[in-house]
Structure formats: C-alpha cells, structure tokens
Amino acid sequence: GAVVSQHPSRVICKSGTSVKIECRSLDFQATTMFWYRQFPKQSLMLMATSNEGSKATYEQGVEKDKFLINHASLTLSTLTVTSAHPEDSSFYICSARLGQADAKAFFGQGTRLTVV
Amino acid sequence: EDKVVQSPLSLVVHEGDTVTLNCSYEVTNFRSLLWYKQEKKAPTFLFMLTSSGIEKKSGRLSSILDKKELFSILNITATQTGDSAVYLCAVEAYGNQFYFGTGTSLTVIP
Numbered sequence: 001g002a003v004v005s006q007h008p009s010r011v012i013c014k015s016g017t018s019v020k021i022e023c024r025s026l027d028f029q030a031t032t033m034f035w036y037r038q039f040p041k042q043s044l045m046l047m048a049t050s051n052e053g054s055k056a057t058y059e060q061g062v063e064k065d066k067f068l069i070n071h072a073s074l075t076l077s078t079l080t081v082t083s084a085h086p087e088d089s090s091f092y093i094c095s096a097r098l099g100q101a102d103a104k105a106f107f108g109q110g111t112r113l114t115v116v
Numbered sequence: 117e118d119k120v121v122q123s124p125l126s127l128v129v130h131e132g133d134t135v136t137l138n139c140s141y142e143v144t145n146f147r148s149l150l151w152y153k154q155e156k157k158a159p160t161f162l163f164m165l166t167s168s169g170i171e172k173k174s175g176r177l178s179s180i181l182d183k184k185e186l187f188s189i190l191n192i193t194a195t196q197t198g199d200s201a202v203y204l205c206a207v208e209a210y211g212n213q214f215y216f217g218t219g220t221s222l223t224v225i226p
Contacts, residue, residue: 109158
C-alpha cells in the first residue's frame with residue numbers, strides 16, 4: 001500500500017527558532033500533499049494544499065509567512081514553522097493523494113511540535 | 117458541530133471471532149468516509165466509501181456505508197492476533213477537511 005513518511009515524529013524547539021517538518025511519499029508520486037494541524041478536541045483542520053512545483057494554497061486564517069510550505073518534488077513536501085511561539089505547539093500531519101480525482105488519502109504519522 | 121463517533125471504544129475478542137466496529141457521523145458537505153488501521157506507524161488506509169449500500173471487501177475485512185442513517189460499519193471475520201490495532205473512522209468533507217473519530221481499540225487474544 002501507499003506509504004507516507006513524516007519526519008520528525010516529535011520535536012521540541014525554543015521560541016523564536018524555526019522548525020522544518022518533512023513529508024515523503026515513499027512508493028508513489030504525490031502531485032498534491034496536504035498539511036493539517038490538530039487543535040485540542042478537534043479533528044484535523046486543513047492548513048494548506050501543496051502542489052508540486054507551484055506555490056501552496058493556504059486556508060483562510062493560516063499565515064503563509066509563518067508556515068512555509070515547499071513541494072520541491074513529487075515525493076517531498078516540507079512545512080517550516082518560522083519564529084515559532086508556544087501557541088504553535090500542536091500536532092501537525094501531512095497527507096498525500098494518489099491523483100487529482102482520487103479521494104483516497106494516505107497520512108503521515110504526524111509530528112508533535114512543542115515550543116518552549 | 118461536525119463530529120464522528122466510533123463505538124465501542126475498545127474491544128477484546130478471541131481469535132476466530134467476528135467483530136463489528138461502528139462509526140456514526142454528522143458532517144456537513146460529506147464527501148467520503150474512510151477507515152484506517154492505526155498500528156505503530158501512520159494510519160493505514162483500508163476503505164473509502166462514498167455510496168450507500170455498496171459493500172467494500174478486502175479479505176476478511178468488509179465495510180458498508182448508510183448515508184441515510186449516517187453511519188458505517190467495519191466487519192472483521194475470523195479475527196487474528198495481527199488484527200489487533202486501533203481502527204479509525206474518518207469523514208472527509210468537501211474542502212479537504214477531515215473529521216476523525218477517537219478510534220476503536222481492538223485486541224485479539226490467541
């Protein structure tokens with residue numbers, strides 16, 4: 001089956017620093033990857049849609065300058081949380097689709113970010 | 117408020133038993149319902165359901181969706197210890213939003 005690998009699984013960083021999270025599709029090419037954030041007692045809320053070779057599309061209310069997304073290849077997308085603050089502490093997860101019209105979504109294992 | 121509710125929260129059965137896991141939902145702009153198996157790594161995709169009444173089957177696992185009553189079931193027949201895992205139900209709404217249930221923890225005893 002399709003595998004999506006996310007790294008790191010846990011990261012602790014100091015306020016003001018930047019953190020990069022990687023999302024890789026291991027055995028398929030993902031033209032589109034999605035980045036989600038989980039808020040307490042809520043399911044996954046979409047942050048942005050990442051398309052290979054083009055700028056990411058951000059959801060309303062998500063700061064594009066703070067959450068930098070790069071989709072450099074068909075198998076790799078990165079999310080960089082810049083100038084992290086404690087309120088950025090959360091669980092971030094990526095997913096990838098096999099194709100544009102294919103609704104099957106494959107998720108990474110998620111990254112627990114703690115900003116101290 | 118959009119939500120997905122799974123039941124039971126946990127289940128312990130013996131090998132060879134048949135289990136039924138339940139997932140009910142209230143989600144606007146429903147697109148699809150998905151079942152995942154969560155072990156140590158990322159959720160492993162099992163089924164995607166979009167139409168009512170059409171059973172999806174894969175080996176000993178099967179699932180069906182009822183869009184009128186807003187629920188889905190996941191059946192596992194002849195359970196094996198390798199089936200022990202948390203089974204997640206998720207509903208996708210249009211706009212790429214996912215709503216996950218809390219999962220059902222299944223333990224299969226030899």
